[in-house]
């Protein structure tokens with residue numbers, strides 16, 4: 001039985017060619033699926049980060065995974081701004097807090113991106129009805145790729161709303177220079193985790209098989 005499994009594994013490996021752009025090692029379909037499942041099931045939203053900076057090479061690898069996500073008609077209907085400058089994160093934070101002082105009252109508050117050292121701002125094309133789906137899939141690939149590299153993340157609707165709704169943050173929104181018809185939809189905080197939160201329970205009663 002064991003030998004049969006090994007032979008089957010070898011056959012699968014031999015049929016896969018190492019022709020992908022990233023020259024990834026050839027693995028069996030089963031190995032790949034297991035790794036992806038592990039990453040998906042172990043990921044948690046992280047809201048406490050180490051000060052360590054994520055280098056740009058690593059960020060680029062993560063973003064490349066992001067834009068490789070499926071997207072409607074391959075329109076790639078998103079625009080992405082990466083902010084890893086502590087000074088810029090501080091300035092945006094100060095602008096938002098000026099208009100919403102309560103935000104800074106949270107315990108341990110450092111910035112409006114759950115204190116992360118890096119944030120990815122994602123805008124959707126408001127003229128394309130599937131754009132929010134494109135943005136969500138883009139973000140999930142970013143989040144999972146980051147987690148695979150030991151980098152934590154937190155999807156943030158609140159931060160995007162604060163930036164959109166704070167008149168004092170308007171200059172920063174302008175600096176993001178999203179194209180006409182594009183609107184900041186959400187942010188993803190990124191950084192090396194300084195906490196290991198437990199998984200939150202999930203319901204499954206919303207899933208039904210139809211016969």
Ligand SMILES: Cc1cc2nc3c(=O)[nH]c(=O)nc-3n(C[C@H](O)[C@H](O)[C@H](O)COP(=O)(O)O)c2cc1C
Nearest residue numbers: 043044045047114154155156157158159186199200
């Ligand atoms: C669209 C969206 C918006 C979110 N906005 C926030 C937010 O503003 N602040 C926050 O702390 N977490 C935010 N989250 C993270 C969720 O709270 C988190 O994913 C959820 O509680 C499940 O926990 P888990 O990610 O650890 O599995 C958001 C997640 C999504 C998908």
